[in-house]
Amino acid sequence: MTDPTVGRPRRTGRAARLLSGALVLGLTGGVVAIAVAAPPTEARPVPAATVDVAPTATTLVCPGPLQLPDDTLSGDSAFDRVPVAPVERVTAFDTVTSATASLTVLGADPVALTGGTGSVASPDAATVLRAEPVDGEPARVAGATSSVVTDGDLRGLSAASCARPSADVWLVGGSTELESTADLVVVNPGATPADVTVEVWGPSGAVDLANGGTFLVAPGAERVLSLPGVAAEQRRIAVRVTAAGGQVSAYLQDSLLDGFTPRGTDLVTAGTGPATTQVVPGISVVATEVDAADAGALRLLVPGDEDATASVRLLGPDGDVELPGAQELDLPAGEVTDVSLGGLAAGSYTAVVESTEAVVAGAMIAREGKAGELDEGPRLERAWAASATPGSGLVAVPAGAAGTLTLTAVPTGDEGAPAPSPTASATPTPEPTEGQRPDPEADAAPEGPTVTVTLRAYGAAGVVAEKDVEVPLGSTLPYAVKTLGTGVVGVEVVAPDDDAVDLSWALSAAVSHAIGPLISVLQPVTDAEAVTRAQVREGSRVGLD
Template identity: 40%
Template sequence: MSPRTTPERRLRRRSATRAVVASLAVVAVTGSLAAFGDDLWSAGALDVPAGEQVAVEARTATLVCPAPVTLADPGTTGDSEFGSTPVETASTLQVAAFGAATTSVLSPLSTGSASGAERTVQGADPSAYALLEQSGSAEAVRSTTSAGDGSDTSASASSLTASGDLRGLAAASCAAPGVDQWLVGGGTELGSSSRLTLANPSRTPATVTLELWGPSGPIDPAGPTTYLVPPGEQVSTLVEGLAAQQRGIVVRASSTGALVTATLQHSVLDGLTARGVDLVVAGEAPATAQVLAGLTVEASEIGDDDVASVRLLAPEGDATATIMVLGADGQRVLRGAQTADLVAGTVTDVSLSGLPAGTYSVVVQSDAPVVAGAVTTQTGKADRDEPLLGTPVDRTWIASQRGSATSPSSVVLPDGTQGTVSLVALPAEVDGSTDLAAQVPIVYDEEAADDAAGDDATDEPTTDATAGDPTSWDPSTLGTLEVYGTDGRLIVDQDVELALGQTTTVDLADLVESSAARGDDGAEIGAVRFVPDPQSSTVAAWVLTARAAGVTGSVSTLLPTVPSAAQDAIVVRRSPTVGLPRS
């Protein structure tokens, strides 16, 4: 007797039959489509409208200015004369809005409590300048500018302290937020403090994950590495609480949910002697070439401590890096440190001790991606009335950058400081395989020349004959340097001509004085702008070095702000899927 057919069995049979029929139908349709080939689509089965050009009347951009410097332990001794901050820190914001169509709104970011009031800076032709007091937090600068006419906004934040643990100048240009920030600088060894600040200027929360590296390799943090940064707020943490006793660190901050900025406030104290304070800002992501412009070094002997140095990290794999030091006359020999073997994940500091005093740029080329930063120090004068405080030193961290071949870039001079612009001419594209060294003459000082060529010592630098004569360098026009006053007007402009690989400096005060001698009545400097020459085959990487005359030895280096890419028009088209159900 045959088994009884149940409803479940009948259902399975019907399902199997339907599956076979559906499979045959799919095969048949697929075969038909294959027979028609591309003709089916080219015949207009899916008609995509061509769209139309719509002019962009304005564009918006957001910058974030770093928070003022603050002590890791703001406690007091009870007597202000012997406290950590016997004088207050003057923290200011400087804003330059280029073009009458530019409007900038500054909004303090909250630290969990109520934030301050908004302030507006209206642009002018050619520019408008504003000097504002800074609250105790980072500030967002939201600007609306006219598209395609060169309008933009640049801003900087600065903190100046005349005495105490934070003695010195800490300044930085306000920067655009991003999803990946590499901070190459700072340390947490005894006497050194690094405070990390994460700022979220957007309207959505951001989740930020930290990775840290030190001289011994990747760091296993002693605390949390993931931080929630609410919209319109900032979050700070002391890195020494995550990674103590690290002579040199590199921090990577990766965000999801919103764009953020990350900065490190690095300060050093040797007993009662201030050894400098500055802000470490984000540099370029790992690449086989990194550029560090405007390193002003003091005279030193090989082996001296706490002098200029270059910090390197190969985060992905072992690398061999070549370090080129470019000056006004050519490339300088970095004895014993021309190349560095980098172990993956290990922070390496390459000392620049022994270089003659001067201003240089550094190009790092490697066979694997690296990140790079640099630090230089400036010595102040000891206070005769305070012999126990010793001779103060200030320091400045310099982040890596890429020069722009097309967009103007600008820096706003910190209030109460004097500025020097340092520029270096580089190929439009440079990576680890670019043979830059062969195109730049080598200049030896007397000791290096003796070691290299066996020549008699001379008082003048000598040039390697095999590398060509510096006088044979052919300078070309890189662009125009424009200096604007605090009254907004263009004070003076000057063409910049450099040979490939050459570094030069422009003292802004001297430049303004020369314009006064030509009949200009002079003005207080507010901002400086570099406009690249579109016909130039080379690009300029540049920085502004600021010094406060009232605080000897104070120094800080500011990278230029490059406006976000603008579009004069966009293509608007109706989607061919409008009205269709969502998958």
């Protein structure tokens, strides 16, 4: 439910922000360290120390149900903008049947994962997945939310992985232009209020939000902010959500119409923070012209003050593919830029962005379907893919969807890395490149350097299948989850123990429909994101300024 107090000045929020800089909790020995008072002009940075952190309960936040349009605003009570009810479910699994994992819809009682799996049907709010440490190690669990709408304004598959809460969330995707909706949902799973600040960038730079961009989220609650109401008519956007006093999860519900014709609904989920190298997996495209409606796009933003020059390469089925016009991109600071993915051969790709300044990145893919009875043109389905941290991890398969893993072996450039070499392909690209592999339908094994990736499928009985897959270096390999067996709830991907290669991967989900497929891209919960070490520093000052 949208909170009408969003944007209202908060005395307690201001105090929380000011006091958060005054107190630092020392994690070693359970001692609380209090900063020493000093004049603001004498404040100096204090070196941070890295300490081990005892594992705590793993907490993941699963997106809640879709935000439905308010038909009372249209003035026509007979017109139903969502004529079919969304089919919504949260599914989860635990790699160890620890009997501690549970799903809790905000405001409801926990539902235990029985035999290592569990689900919640038709949740009326966000859901929290929690599990206690096992044998002194953080619990390894994963979950996913899926919403299927087959007709109306919100037609589409909106699916996302349950994500770790954070104090700094970047969402790259969405729009607030006319006939677009962009609902920002912020969830606070903690026990203390979170003081939230929202920043938005558009094609012309940072956007001044009409409500000031700050609000409080109560413990165990969620807040919804309609971005078109505070940052109107931005054709493309990127959003940053920061929190003080607690960690939050945030996502963006993006929907688009063309008159009365649905043009796709999906969730924009958190990607990695600003960095000079970004990797976006799970970009599955069909062959299109550059300016086609279903061409898809790569979205980039330099959030700092300095302009950047970036290069984009795509690692596809046949290896490294140049994206026309993207070898040397000028990225003005603060301006959101889209790069078309049109003109590519059909297949699965991973985008690698290298920039002279830190950037954030995401990608949109699309599928064109048939026109409905009242549509003026074909319907469109869209999905957003976020940048991801490489490495081993877990992903849950959305209920009722067919899943395909996209596995990419990204060379790191370290010395000793095997160099990809051209290989024969049953269906070569127009310009064969390094790291090619045979056509997936062919019987021939991949040639050239490969890395071994272990896939482990989980179901109601625990591990139901395990298989080693050879992924060509510098290429993207799609792998259908159904190959691992039936009743698969989630998959564990074990990356090769090789510093010369990063494994970047995602799960593409699809639901068949008569008018056209419904699609979504889910990012994994990687082991690299688990918090087992932290940096602490002594406060350099105390007081209010």
